[in-house]
Amino acid sequence: MGLREIGEFGLIDSLVEQLGAGDESVTLGIGDDAAVLTPASGRELLVTCDAMVEGTHFFRERQDGRSLGERIAAVNLSDIAAMGGQPRWAVSSIVLPSDVEPKWLREVYQGLDAGLSRHGARVVGGNTAAGPALVFDLTLIGDIETGRALRRTGARPTDLVCVTGTLGDAAAGLAILSREPSCAPQEFRDLVVRRHLAPTPRIDVGRWLCASGAVGACMDVSDGLAGDALHLCRASGVAIHLDLSLLPISLAARAVAQALGSEVEAWATGGGEDYELLFTLKAQRVDLLPRLSQELGQKVTVIGSVEKGPPAVHWHRNGQSAAIEARGFTHF
Amino acid sequence: MGLREIGEFGLIDSLVEQLGAGDESVTLGIGDDAAVLTPASGRELLVTCDAMVEGTHFFRERQDGRSLGERIAAVNLSDIAAMGGQPRWAVSSIVLPSDVEPKWLREVYQGLDAGLSRHGARVVGGNTAAGPALVFDLTLIGDIETGRALRRTGARPTDLVCVTGTLGDAAAGLAILSREPSCAPQEFRDLVVRRHLAPTPRIDVGRWLCASGAVGACMDVSDGLAGDALHLCRASGVAIHLDLSLLPISLAARAVAQALGSEVEAWATGGGEDYELLFTLKAQRVDLLPRLSQELGQKVTVIGSVEKGPPAVHWHRNGQSAAIEARGFTHF
Numbered sequence: 001m002g003l004r005e006i007g008e009f010g011l012i013d014s015l016v017e018q019l020g021a022g023d024e025s026v027t028l029g030i031g032d033d034a035a036v037l038t039p040a041s042g043r044e045l046l047v048t049c050d051a052m053v054e055g056t057h058f059f060r061e062r063q064d065g066r067s068l069g070e071r072i073a074a075v076n077l078s079d080i081a082a083m084g085g086q087p088r089w090a091v092s093s094i095v096l097p098s099d100v101e102p103k104w105l106r107e108v109y110q111g112l113d114a115g116l117s118r119h120g121a122r123v124v125g126g127n128t129a130a131g132p133a134l135v136f137d138l139t140l141i142g143d144i145e146t147g148r149a150l151r152r153t154g155a156r157p158t159d160l161v162c163v164t165g166t167l168g169d170a171a172a173g174l175a176i177l178s179r180e181p182s183c184a185p186q187e188f189r190d191l192v193v194r195r196h197l198a199p200t201p202r203i204d205v206g207r208w209l210c211a212s213g214a215v216g217a218c219m220d221v222s223d224g225l226a227g228d229a230l231h232l233c234r235a236s237g238v239a240i241h242l243d244l245s246l247l248p249i250s251l252a253a254r255a256v257a258q259a260l261g262s263e264v265e266a267w268a269t270g271g272g273e274d275y276e277l278l279f280t281l282k283a284q285r286v287d288l289l290p291r292l293s294q295e296l297g298q299k300v301t302v303i304g305s306v307e308k309g310p311p312a313v314h315w316h317r318n319g320q321s322a323a324i325e326a327r328g329f330t331h332f
Numbered sequence: 333m334g335l336r337e338i339g340e341f342g343l344i345d346s347l348v349e350q351l352g353a354g355d356e357s358v359t360l361g362i363g364d365d366a367a368v369l370t371p372a373s374g375r376e377l378l379v380t381c382d383a384m385v386e387g388t389h390f391f392r393e394r395q396d397g398r399s400l401g402e403r404i405a406a407v408n409l410s411d412i413a414a415m416g417g418q419p420r421w422a423v424s425s426i427v428l429p430s431d432v433e434p435k436w437l438r439e440v441y442q443g444l445d446a447g448l449s450r451h452g453a454r455v456v457g458g459n460t461a462a463g464p465a466l467v468f469d470l471t472l473i474g475d476i477e478t479g480r481a482l483r484r485t486g487a488r489p490t491d492l493v494c495v496t497g498t499l500g501d502a503a504a505g506l507a508i509l510s511r512e513p514s515c516a517p518q519e520f521r522d523l524v525v526r527r528h529l530a531p532t533p534r535i536d537v538g539r540w541l542c543a544s545g546a547v548g549a550c551m552d553v554s555d556g557l558a559g560d561a562l563h564l565c566r567a568s569g570v571a572i573h574l575d576l577s578l579l580p581i582s583l584a585a586r587a588v589a590q591a592l593g594s595e596v597e598a599w600a601t602g603g604g605e606d607y608e609l610l611f612t613l614k615a616q617r618v619d620l621l622p623r624l625s626q627e628l629g630q631k632v633t634v635i636g637s638v639e640k641g642p643p644a645v646h647w648h649r650n651g652q653s654a655a656i657e658a659r660g661f662t663h664f
Contacts, residue, residue: 027376027481028481028483031484031567032415032483032484032485032551032567033380033410033411033412033414033415033484033551033552034378034379034380034411034412034414034415034417034474034481035377035378035379035380036376036377036378036415036476036481037376037377037378037379038376038377038478039371039376039377041373044359044368044369044370044371045367045368045369045370045371045377045473046366046367046368046369047366047367047369047421047423047456047457047471047473048365048366048367048423048457049423049424049425049457049458049459049469049471050425050459051425051427051459051461051467051469052461053427053461053462053463053464054463055463055464056461056462056463057461078365079365079366080365080366082365082366083364083365083366083368085366089379091379091380091381091471092381093381093382093383093425093469093471095383095385095427095465095467095469124379125379125380125381126381127381127382127383127469129383129384129385129388129389130385130388131385131386131387131388131465131467132385132387132464132465133427133463133464133465133467135383135427135463135465135467135469137381137383137425137459137467137469139379139381139423139425139471141377141379141473142366144368146370149359149360149366149368151360151364152363152364152365153364219364219365220365235363235364
């Protein structure tokens with residue numbers, strides 16, 4: 001059945017029935033004018049929203065419904081991770097052209113539900129509307145111990161600049177999806193494509209960093225390291241010095257770049273959507289990094305330092321001043 | 333300057349700078365990965381979202397930016413009103429085609445901010461993305477005394493069915509905008525067009541009804557009385573009997589219907605977007621209605637009663653069984 005046969009309310013029913021049950025904080029979920037939720041005492045709320053638009057962020061022919069749903073969850077979860085918070089509740093708004101298959105849409109919702117519930121969050125409400133373009137907009141609410149949110153404003157001179165995981169994989173994956181080369185090894189191609197289509201939100205790292213009390217500023221790398229680091233500089237009123245030779249770049253991204261004749265450093269500095277955490281750490285607490293790696297199995301790399309100075313990102317290579325061409329992703 | 337010249341972050345800055353300041357519950361507003369908010373103790377959260385899509389819900393050439401922003405606020409505020417809640421915080425997500433004028437968009441945000449702040453709510457975050465269709469999606473968070481939310485499930489046999497204001501005005505306004513007749517008196521035409529383009533959320537009525545403790549079920553009339561009353565029947569497991577001769581229909585809607593050769597009753601039963609409150613009241617508390625009218629200056633009309641029986645809406649006219657052709661608005 002198509003959208004027209006199933007109708008708006010039939011569609012909503014079929015999307016809702018496959019969602020996981022809420023927890024005791026959900027007094028009233030989907031089906032009324034608004035959801036009713038019980039916030040935990042002693043905690044602040046975190047609220048973020050992020051939309052994915054067909055043709056801008058995804059293409060139906062390149063991505064199955066389930067992984068798209070997981071990706072929608074991930075980009076929002078990543079914002080809660082960047083604050084150090086615990087994801088709780090989501091509301092999902094979709095704009096649907098008439099050619100969308102209800103079956104595919106149910107798969108998107110399955111992925112969304114799976115992605116959220118893996119990190120303790122639930123869909124508690126939503127909206128559907130007809131329109132000429134396919135849009136998924138998610139608002140995610142999390143919570144955090146009062147006064148403990150990791151902001152962008154807390155970077156201080158002498159802090160170390162750190163990043164989780166590897167940078168540039170998602171850009172490598174996008175390049176493969178756009179240009180379909182066959183010359184890089186299949187396992188590397190699969191890895192970076194997965195990093196583009198199914199990023200991993202660093203919720204556990206965010207919670208760990210929040211509990212450590214040693215983090216200055218934190219944000220996620222969604223628009224690309226160069227642009228995001230600049231946002232952090234401006235928010236904190238500091239300069240950041242980053243060394244290109246320290247950037248964590250995967251073997252897979254290097255191999256794909258070589259196969260395509262692309263610059264892997266440009267992907268690592270300018271490619272967005274890696275959804276790793278960029279944070280600053282008090283230098284005397286550098287001992288926390290091996291502990292974090294050990295406890296969470298999450299690699300963290302020191303890529304530079306915070307210094308006094310007007311907000312700017314200064315690039316180096318092996319200690320020598322260097323220039324990059326990368327710029328972050330921006331709409332329009 | 334167009335969107336391309338001003339850029340994504342320039343646009344966000346220019347939208348944000350004209351928003352009103354938050355209150356002390358907003359620990360951290362726009363500009364980080366997520367907003368940080370302090371929920372009030374002893375209260376539950378209410379969360380709703382509603383999107384407006386160009387071509388489906390509005391047309392740029394028919395509506396100035398400011399009133400569109402107020403309307404986006406109103407449709408979401410109405411959901412919080414229907415729960416009896418107090419609006420608090422909103423996040424706004426927009427999808428923008430490249431031909432949108434930044435100046436017009438700033439007017440939309442001015443209207444959004446004005447509409448929200450009139451009822452005590454603030455924009456605390458958002459997202460912008462490029463896309464082929466213009467979409468405004470708002471998520472609104474409110475709060476309410478714990479255990480007091482007005483649900484759709486509470487209608488009980490012998491309850492009276494009541495509605496605020498008048499029904500069918502928004503449909504009359506839409507008919508005028510679609511067909512541009514000149515035969516109805518100008519003041520009536522202006523009134524119903526305003527009711528379509530700038531609905532009034534009944535926040536104060538919702539709060540009053542919540543405090544009264546005499547309301548069974550409550551919802552807002554967004555898809556049309558017939559369809560919305562059926563939703564209420566199903567949620568509560570009751571039948572509703574409504575009398576067409578009791579429906580509150582404005583002189584303006586009657587005059588416009590006559591001028592267009594349309595059925596005003598079809599507008600009142602099937603036209604959506606009036607954003608009045610439909611609620612059930614314990615019959616022995618009918619004395620509350622004149623008090624509500626007096627204290628809030630808000631007309632409320634008894635239009636029927638709740639009875640035992642399978643979920644269905646039964647129509648009457650002057651006590652005699654009657655049929656209607658109206659059906660509620662549905663997408664697809």
